Amino acid sequence: MKTKAAVLWEVNAPWSIEEIELDPPGPGEVLVKMAASGMCHSDEHLVTGDLPFALPIIGGHEGAGIVEQVGEGVSWLEPGDHVIFGFIPSCGKCPSCSSGHQNLCDLGAAMGIGRQIADGTSRHHANGQDLGLMCLLGTFAHHTVVHEASCIKIDKDMPLEKACLLGCGVVTGWGSAVYAADVAPGDTVCVVGVGGIGANAIQGAKLAGAKRIIAIDPVEFKREKAMEFGATHTASSMAEAFGLVQELSWGTMANKVIMTMGVGDGGVLGEAMALTAKRGRVVVTNIHPALETKGAGISLLDLTLMEKQLVGSLFGSGNPRYDIPKLMGLYREGKLDLDGLVTKTYPLEGINEGYQDMRDGKNIRGVLVYG
């Protein structure tokens, strides 16, 4: 079939809206009519080359839609089902999936290749070339074909233009606070960078009972939004936050520091460690450039003498098949704000404008909504 998609042909070029050829789903695969896709910073990392995936590629990994057709052997989905995509697949059988770490599913190894999980070939083609898929999904398109391992079935009452955010940014941020940082009642928490991830780290820290949440971002609009999501204090930089946290905590500093900047920077990790209390934990959630070489300027002596911890987190250390429905439940109960996350919606054709708005710091999250 023919469908429309946003394709990246080369690094540092704009997204190109193309009519592409889409093959029917093979065994274990699903054809989905997309309803909406979040415009996550990770796709921007394709454009800048920080994520060096093979091009050409269809972007987008935060998507929700409706199943149109299922391939042979797909037993638990049928046409008409509403689905959110997990940006990382979950096979349900590998050692990670089998021990409560679906975010580290072995099928994730295929993400860098960007071809179909089932057989390594492509269902998406344009100009006589096979197209890769961001996170095996390619949600910047009106239709896509993905493996069933990437699909999470959801109830039909959920608005899909909000639900799509649960495929990546919301769980990543929320889980960074709740699971990876393990925020406990009474904690002092710093969230460094308030975009689509950081805003949800604030929401997670609030629900987990943090006493103080210090949101750090250079953009005033984002600091204001942070207060709406539950921050108790804001600062425009870690340097500015240092004195504030010191005073607020009577010198004991923050129990948890969550790094959710647009692009990670090893050079500022030392400041993050300085914000951290004895036995405190720094969680690195943001993407660092794959080829970053300058290292992380942190005091290793601090690790030992203060028992500070530095941990990484993917998808907020959550399990897509558990946490996506769980956070939908929190949204229904009014304990998770998704509406406030969406600053502006765009049609597929507005994707380059949307990313410019993101670069200009105008959006918490822009969302592509397909008619």
Place this chain on the structure above:
Amino acid sequence: MKSRAAVLRGIDQAWQIEEITVDPPKANEVLVNWKVAGMCHSDEHFVTGDMVPPQDLLDLMGAKFFPFIGGHEGAGIVMEVGPGVTSVKPGDHVSASFVPSCGRCRYCSTGRQNLCNYGAGTLMGHMITDGTPRHFDKDGNPVTMMAKLGTFSEYACVAEASLIKVEPDLPLDAVALVSCGVATGWGSATKRADTQPGDTVVVVGIGGIGINAVQGARMAGAKRIIAIDPVEFKREKAMEMGATHTFASMAEAMQSVNELTWGEMADRVIMTPGVLHGDMMEEAMALVGKGGTCVVTAISPMTENDVKMNLFQLAMWNKEVKGTIFGSLNPRADIPALLDMYRAGQLKLDELITKRYSLDEINEGYRAMRDGENIRGIIVND
């Protein structure tokens, strides 16, 4: 196809070797040739009726329980796969898993595959996939399969969700043992009781489960492992597998545990008797020290509700009682992991097998179990 199987026709009857018909696998199903079946006490619970669903429940669900094929510990070879099966192919060696794992439900998605929602139908009904039967007796009546596995049949049609692929270098008798008893006992001590280096651990009942709770406690670094069983042979086996002390009863152990621990009592008590009754819990909880843990692994009669326990001490001494199924392990991660511990010589499996039987000798095997002659008997199909 035809298969020989040990069939139970009612409570308190003997297993009968009959020829049954096995239908070919449909979507997401696998035809398995069971090579080895462990003779677990849980299958005996169907003979005694402890685990047979009550008649009013069966009536309510419009279900018939008998005839029934036992066996849920097993290892075999895949003969044929139905459409949509991706994790195994003909010729693969597989372990049975008495708790299936769909890989998608809430429990499978959070590292608790032992609680997979597919487990809901373990004790009654037919295929996990579509609810219809694949196994029939000579009169054409559908047969209930123990845990949807029926490893006391030479061939069975099983859902892919109930099978774990294992490496072909592993002896299938070792695989069969790990598939239920070893994992359940080992996980009871390690994962559920969370035995820590230096702990004092009491294991009550040394059968196929308890002996592996002893092994688990040993591997987790317990300082003292006190094995309790009335049968002398089992106490001797417990010492071989890592116990440091043995007693014939909880009452007999009480004073010694008190002395050994300078009055602090046990950090962990693991209940693995053949059948657990509520009145045994009073002594068990008395063996647990302040802040200690009692893990309930054994099967009790399904409708028994009365437990004797001092709740004042539970609160004042911060004790806890925890149940466990499959030792709270994840079949797909932990069955291969345990088999690799066996490969490395860390986990003892060969020493667990007291005797091998043919399918025709199944009643003799269960007599030996009842008489305390076996740690584990296994059925081997040549």
